[in-house]
Amino acid sequence: MSTLNKKTIEDLDVKGKRVLVRCDFNVKIENGVITSDKRVVASLPTIRYLIDHGAKVILCSHLGRPKGTVDPAFSMAPVAENLSKHLGMEVKLAKDVVGESAHELAASLKDGEVLLLENVRFEPGETKNDPELSKKFASLADLYVNDAFGSCHRAHSSTAGVADYLPSAVGYLIQKEIQFIGGALENPKRPLIAVLGGAKVSDKIGVINNLIDKCDTIIIGGGMAYTFFKALGHSIGTSLLDEENVENAKQMMAKAREKGVNFLLPVDNIIATDYAADATNMRIYSDSIPDGWMGLDIGPVTAELFAKSIQKAGTVIWNGPMGVSEWDNFAQGTIAVAKGIADSNAISIIGGGDSAAAITKLGFADKMSHISTGGGASLEFLEGKELPGIACIDEKDA
Numbered sequence: 001m002s003t004l005n006k007k008t009i010e011d012l013d014v015k016g017k018r019v020l021v022r023c024d025f026n027v028k029i030e031n032g033v034i035t036s037d038k039r040v041v042a043s044l045p046t047i048r049y050l051i052d053h054g055a056k057v058i059l060c061s062h063l064g065r066p067k068g069t070v071d072p073a074f075s076m077a078p079v080a081e082n083l084s085k086h087l088g089m090e091v092k093l094a095k096d097v098v099g100e101s102a103h104e105l106a107a108s109l110k111d112g113e114v115l116l117l118e119n120v121r122f123e124p125g126e127t128k129n130d131p132e133l134s135k136k137f138a139s140l141a142d143l144y145v146n147d148a149f150g151s152c153h154r155a156h157s158s159t160a161g162v163a164d165y166l167p168s169a170v171g172y173l174i175q176k177e178i179q180f181i182g183g184a185l186e187n188p189k190r191p192l193i194a195v196l197g198g199a200k201v202s203d204k205i206g207v208i209n210n211l212i213d214k215c216d217t218i219i220i221g222g223g224m225a226y227t228f229f230k231a232l233g234h235s236i237g238t239s240l241l242d243e244e245n246v247e248n249a250k251q252m253m254a255k256a257r258e259k260g261v262n263f264l265l266p267v268d269n270i271i272a273t274d275y276a277a278d279a280t281n282m283r284i285y286s287d288s289i290p291d292g293w294m295g296l297d298i299g300p301v302t303a304e305l306f307a308k309s310i311q312k313a314g315t316v317i318w319n320g321p322m323g324v325s326e327w328d329n330f331a332q333g334t335i336a337v338a339k340g341i342a343d344s345n346a347i348s349i350i351g352g353g354d355s356a357a358a359i360t361k362l363g364f365a366d367k368m369s370h371i372s373t374g375g376g377a378s379l380e381f382l383e384g385k386e387l388p389g390i391a392c393i394d395e396k397d398a
Contacts, residue, residue: 004182006393007169009046012143014055016111020141021046021171022158022389024148024373025061025079037082039150042373044086046147046171047114051087056109058141059083060097060117060158061148068124080116091116097123098136106140120158127156134161147171150374152389153381163392170393173373178390180349180370181317181381185214189314189347194382195306195337197222198320198354201245205252206383207319212255217262217313219306221298221322221333225266228253229286237271237289264309268299270323270330277327297323298333306333307340316341319351319379325358334358342367351378 012019023043028035043059050057066074080093091114095101098117105115117140120126125133134157138144144166146152151159152174170178184192194211196204201224211218220228226239231249256263266286271293272279283299284290298306303322310316318341322333335358341348342364350356350368353375359365372378381387 004178004186005396006178006390007396008175009049009145009169009171011396012145012167012169014050014053014143016054016056017142018056018058018106018109018140019050019143019145020058020060020137020162020166021050021145022148022151023059023061024150025076026063026150027079029063029078032078034078034082039373040079040082040086042173043147043171046145046173047083047087049172050145051112051114054111056106056111057114058106058109058117059091059114060120060137062121062126062151062158063119064121066119066121068121068126070122074119074121076116076119083114083116087114089114094118098133098140102140120156123157125157127154129155129157129161131161131164133157135165137162138165141166144168145171146389146393147173148389149174149177149372149377151377152374152387153377153385155388159389160392168393170390174390176370177372177374177378177381180347181372181378184315184317184347184349185382185384188214191216191312191314193217193219193310193313193316193346195219195221195310195316195318195341196320197224197322197334199223199240201227201242201249203379204320205245205248206385207379208252209255210382210384211317212252212259212261215261217264217309218256219264219309221266221302221306221337222320225298226295228265229289232287234287235289235291236295237291237293239271239289239295262309264306266298266302267305268301269295270297270299270332272296272330275324277329279329281329296327297330300332303333303336307336310337310340310344310346313344313346315349316344316346317349317351317382318355319382321354321358325354335362338362338364351375351382
C-alpha cells in the first residue's frame, strides 16, 4: 500500500486522550547543554497541535546509545528544559521509561499538559522491538503518533512495535517527508533528476537502481564517481575506489542506457596529491587522472554541466556532496550544485546529512522545498524500502 495513504494526526480524535508521540530528540549535548535544538524545534508543530486540541501529551525519544542501561549522561532532562522554554509551559520529566514514575505522571496528566519519558534506550528491549516493552508503552496511552522520521528505518519498540497495540497516525514531520519524498517517487513533476554524491557506491547501489526506474536524469558526483570511471576503463590514480562494486557500476550504467535515462558523470575533476585541505591541486579531465593523484571534487566544466541539467528539472532530489565539501579548496562543486538547485524552479528535496549541512551552511535552506530530517531513513525511502516506522501506521479509511 502507498505510503501516501497513512493516517495523519488530523485523522485522530485526540481531545481528552493520552497520546504517545515518538519524537526525534537525539540532539548533541555538551556539559549538560544542547548545542543545536533543530530536532526539538522540528517536533513543535505536532506537539502544539495536540496541546491545542486538548490531548494529554506523552513524548518519548532516544538520545545517544546508552545500550539498554540507565546512564545519567544520556538523560532527557536537558530536552525537557528546552521544550519547556519553546512551549512556554512545564514539560514534566518521568524518572523512568515505562515504570512507576511514567505511569503515575501519565495517569495524572490534564488535557493540554505534556510529559516526557526518560530515554527509551535505557530499556534493553527497545532496540530488540521486544513485544513486552511495546505493550508497556501502549499501556501509557490511548493513541500513538510517530513523528521521528530519522528513526523510521529502525523497527524498535517505540518506533514500530507499539503501533501493534494502539490506533496510530503520523505527525506533521513524517507527513511532510512522505508527501515530498513519497510524492517524488510515486508521482513526480517531471523531469525528475537525482543528484547523488558521497563516498561509497555500496551505500547507494539500492538507491541508484531504484531511481533508474523512476528518474529522467541521474547525476553522479563525489567519491563514488571514481568507481564508475574505473568501470569505464579510465585511470583514476589513487582516487577512492569501491573495488567490489566496479561490476555493479557497469550494470547500472547499462540499465540506465537500456531505459533511456540520462546518466551524467563528471567530465573534469579537481585532483590533489594527497587527502588534505591544503594539498597541491589541479584541474584535469576525468578520463586521465595520473598515478599518485586523487580526485577530491568535480571540476568547473562539470559544475556548469550539472547546474544546467538541474535548471530543466521539475523535481530534483539531492543526496551527497560532490567533493570533500568541508574543505574550501574542494567545496566548489558542492556549492555550484546547491546554487543550481536554489536557482531552479524545481520541487527540491534534499536528503539528510552532508547535503543538508551544505545547503544550510551556504544559506540556501529557505530556497529548498524540503530538507529531510533523516539521513539513513531518507536513503532507505529513496531505495524503495519499506520503513518499519511508517509501515506500522494505520491506513486512512477507504
